[in-house]
Amino acid sequence: MQINRDMNILVVDDFSTMRRIVKNLLKELGFSKFDEADDGSTAWPMVQSGKYDFIVSDWNMPQMTGIDLLRHVRADENLKDTPFLLITAEAKRSQILEAAQAGVDGYIVKPFTAATLNEKIQKIFARVAERQSS
Template sequence: MKILVVDDMPLMRHVLINMLRKLEYNNIVEATDGLQALAFLHDQHFDLVITDLHMPKMNGVNLLDNIRKDEQLADIPVLMVTCEDSADTVKQVIKAKVSGFIVKPFNMNVLSSQLGRFFFRD
């Protein structure tokens, strides 16, 4: 499974990648914003995108919209991670056809549970 982790905060990317590795997901690529993520998505195949909501250049909702509008990328699961839990924001992300939603702070069990919705393990 190849996972693209998108977050403008290096520490958050580091924490998320460490959690993924502990859950035995090792094929991970990092992007610092939605624009870089889109470039990677057009250049490589990914099984899942985990993205932050608030980022410079292109935020998570805009990234998600671009993914869903692209015939080649539309079926990739996108997991949105954010510290924002307002009803309006959640509705906006759901309307954009997000595959899953995690509110920060979260632990490895929450991440594992969300990943289990996309990947079945032996």
């Protein structure tokens, strides 16, 4: 399956090193258009612009959490189908179920590998393609 490598990706994490790692890994996977936000609250107005085709977010952030950002996205008629991947250290079973209920497309626990990221992205966009063709 071909993934559009020109898509606009928003990387949200309160730690700059983590944003840098995620961006570098995405670059290795052939993506090139990224923006960054350091909190859900700064990410949300950016997302509302409608620019992003894919959101990669941390969970635990000071002002607005990643799960809240996800809920905002899913509740917005224009944005609700935006693929959303959580990369987080939150690993309680109840939290993963919570994220699933909120409509997350993929869930990666930190620390993670490049292979895991690649696998999840493939899976997410395979499902997006399936959804669009059906």
